[in-house]
Amino acid sequence: MLSDKEAIAMIAVKDIGAAAKFYEGTLGLAKIAAEGEEVITFRSGSSKINVYHSEFAGTNKATSVAWDVGNEIGAIAAALKARGVPFEHYDMPGLTIEGDIHSGGDMKVAWFRDPDGNILSIVGT
Known part of the structure; x- marks a missing residue:
């Protein structure tokens, strides 16, 4: 449907x-x-x-939107950081953090918030 x-x-x-x-x-x-x-x-x-x-607004404690950015995750994270976007760092089992990017297996993810606190992320490989 x-x-x-x-x-x-x-x-x-x-x-x-x-x-x-x-x-x-x-x-x-x-x-x-x-x-x-x-x-x-x-x-x-x-x-x-x-x-x-x-x-x-801002009451959701989970990710609202994720963008699949593939192998551009490092470059996009750096560009967002250069524009003043601060990244979230979470302690999650099975994930390591390198800079602002969490990695686990073939997945990489970086979380950040909009001005109202909504959680957004970029996801790549």
């Missing part, structure tokens, strides 16, 4: 202006639509991300 339909990530934020600067300016996503001060839609690859105003 839904297997051939596109999914849209939904990220709650308190300050839509600060979110717009972060998602468009810092992360480089393309803004494709906006509904006043309530919702901004960004394009990321062939996906859409809706950033919307909510009083519950």
Whole structure:
């Protein structure tokens, strides 16, 4: 029923202006639509991300969005860090940390937060 339909990530934020600067300016996503001060839609690859105003912003304690960046993870992490993005460091069984990138087997991941505290990540190999 839904297997051939596109999914849209939904990220709650308190300050839509600060979110717009972060998602468009810092992360480089393309803004494709906006509904006043309530919702901004960004394009990321062939996906859409809706950033919307909510009083519950930043309350999710799990990853909201992950980008599959393949073998570019090191370069993308460095570029984000150069733009002032601080990375999260977690003590997780089976993962080692090299700089800002957690590694385990063939998987590498780096976590960071948006201005409202939503957890985002890049994942690669």
